[in-house]
Amino acid sequence: MSQIDEIRMQVMWNRLISVVEEQALTLIRTAFSTSVREAGDLSAGVFDARGRMLAQAVTGTPGHVNTMAEAVLNFIAEIPRDQMYPGDTYVTNDPWLGTGHLHDITMVSPSFRDGALIGFFACTAHVVDVGGRGFGADGKSVYEEGIQIPIMKFAERGEVNTDLLRILRSNVREPNQVIGDFYSLAACNDVGHQRLVQMLDEVGLADLKTLGEFIFSRTHTAMMERIAALPKGSWVNEMLTDGYDDPINLAVEVTIGDDNVHVDFSGSSGISRWGINVPLIYTKAYACYAIKCVVAPDIPNNSASLAAFSISSPVNILNAQRPAPVSLRHVIGHMVPDVVLGALAKALPGKIQAEGAGALWNIHISARPEAGAEGRRAEVLLFNSGGMGARPTLDGLSATAFPSGVMTMPIEATEHTGPIVIWRKELRPDSGGAGQYRGGLGQVIEIAPEEGHEFDFSAMFDRISAPPRGRDGGEPGAPGGVALDDGTRLRPKGWQHVPAGRRLMLELPGGGGFGDPGRRSPEAMAEDVRKGYVTGKQP
Structure with a gap:
């Protein structure tokens, strides 16, 4: 040619x-x-x-x-x-x-x-x-x-x-x-x-x-050049997530060969009885994405670039078989990149970002009038994001949807779809893990039904009992939290109720830090305080 x-x-x-x-x-x-x-x-x-x-x-x-x-x-x-x-x-x-x-x-x-x-x-x-x-x-x-x-x-x-x-x-x-x-x-x-x-x-x-x-x-030629430049061998990693009623362990082995990167999820927890299971097609999608972010982020994504990666798993939570419930497959599926990146961090030390919030904090609200009251019914879906993990040379991005990449829904558009009010949506101070580079901040969100209404909501949250871990000496990000404004603690997953007059309080997790916190520059620490990202108080 x-x-x-x-x-x-x-x-x-x-x-x-x-x-x-x-x-x-x-x-x-x-x-x-x-x-x-x-x-x-x-x-x-x-x-x-x-x-x-x-x-x-x-x-x-x-x-x-x-x-x-x-x-x-x-x-x-x-x-x-x-x-x-x-x-x-x-x-x-x-x-x-x-x-x-x-x-x-x-x-x-x-x-x-x-x-x-x-x-x-x-x-x-x-x-x-x-x-x-x-x-x-x-x-x-x-x-x-x-x-x-x-x-x-x-x-x-x-x-x-x-x-x-x-x-x-x-x-x-x-x-x-x-x-x-x-x-x-x-x-x-x-x-x-x-x-x-x-x-x-x-x-x-x-x-x-x-x-x-x-x-x-x-x-294909470009992908083979990138893989040839990688160290050869196998590396393993494990990561604990909240699960539904029991913690879920995700285990991975990443093997880099001459012309292929293989990822195997043997050792991960078994199929859950709740709808957080992941069909293998979705596990493959995010495992490939994690590898490509490291190996070839600038090479266009198509069948030839994806062919350089292979994914396997026995039947478990990351290879759930029909008819397992899978509605919230994204909660565990969005954790797949972090567990894969953790293995790659052992192959490429000092070059891989810390763990982040991972899963979107989606919430589906089913709003309705109180008994005997007039009003409207509506199904409202919100996508919210915690903080990304810190990177080897940069702080983590705050309230950013990694790995999914979806955008935040504007409050005005969300409130227009149903009888709810979002009273507060702001960055969460002190939620980013400390490090030479700080983890991204999570958010604080307050949601209430309109006057004369109540709502049920489906919680789809994680990183509450198992917050994002730091990398290379960085500290973990703050765990998430779910409660009513009267202090009642709520479950991170499952359908629950918010009565009229109450507010749902969401605290989204922050990303892990990267590197020794003692090596953070005085200028960066002063800027964190000036912007209110760090207050010196415990989160």
Whole structure:
């Protein structure tokens, strides 16, 4: 390939990324759920005719993007090629074939040009409700957690499956929001297809084969160079998390070979009877993400870069089998990067950040009027983040969603969706672990029902009994806490009640520190005090 041809291919590669970015932005602009519209809890990508991911939108979470890379192959295996038509859109929320729990809807659309299948567009988004017990850990099996949609056609030749919509309306609490999001998902794939065809017309390509081979070959070469530069061997790590009623131990062995990094989760705790289990497809997504953050953060994420990593686990909490409850698979799944990074810290001493809050502090609120009072009912979902661990040369980021990358929902948008008031949302002083570099701060959040209302809420919290650990002499971050404003302590997981007139008080954990606290510069310590990050009092 000549230098001019390589430049041309690189330009088209960049153009392809812009196509999927527009695909993702279409979903954000048209979504009904605040988790998609405000927090960006979604993914979008383009795949070749064999189902290999060519490019992903920058907007999106690793849990969605990396599971989607495998999920598209599951769609292709289920729907025969001779039953795929222009105008089709396929859908599922199967946790083991999609993204790990029922609340995520994955849609895949074949892309045809001049009658020939040239690829697929796929997208995923978290919807506000899927029926069942709601978004929480209380289910004892996946059958209690909501409606299950097998891989099937949402639309065939442009005609929407109205029977599926009727079934959805009868099984969810917020049918207009949910069905609106289904149409948004389908629309974003349509936009991706339209922009791809325009691009191919402009550059004079019939399909994605030539561009795809360029993308995969360049990515593979770059990944092999990065892995070759790593130390070779195996390293282990363990990490304790709160669990539901019993602590959960996560164990990992990371093996770096000549052309592969393998991660094995043998030794982790067994399957829980509560909905915090993780299907392997989701465990893979975050394990690969952790390795890529260290090995090749600047190399585009596609099937070739992911192929350099392999993940295994016996049946346990990180490889839960059907019909285990998995609604809160993100709580344990978001801890996977920290446990993997802990092993890599032994291979690459001094180069890996400390542990952070990890799991999002999601809260699903089911608000209603008090008995005998008038008012409105609503299902409200909030995403909140604790602090990141300190980095080898920088303080940890405060109130930042690592590893998920979702954005904070604006208070105004959240309050608009239901009868709740957020009285306080601010950084939590003294929550970042001390170190040469300080851990990121958590948050303090106060939530109350509007006057004349009460609410039940699903707690999805962790790092309360097992706070984030520091690295290389750094101290742990502050643990989290959940209580009412009268001092009543609440459980970190499960559905609970906030009566009228009371406030729910959340204290989110801070990230661990990095390095000896005695080596922190006087200037940095003075700045912490000036900004109120450190008060000198115990958290």
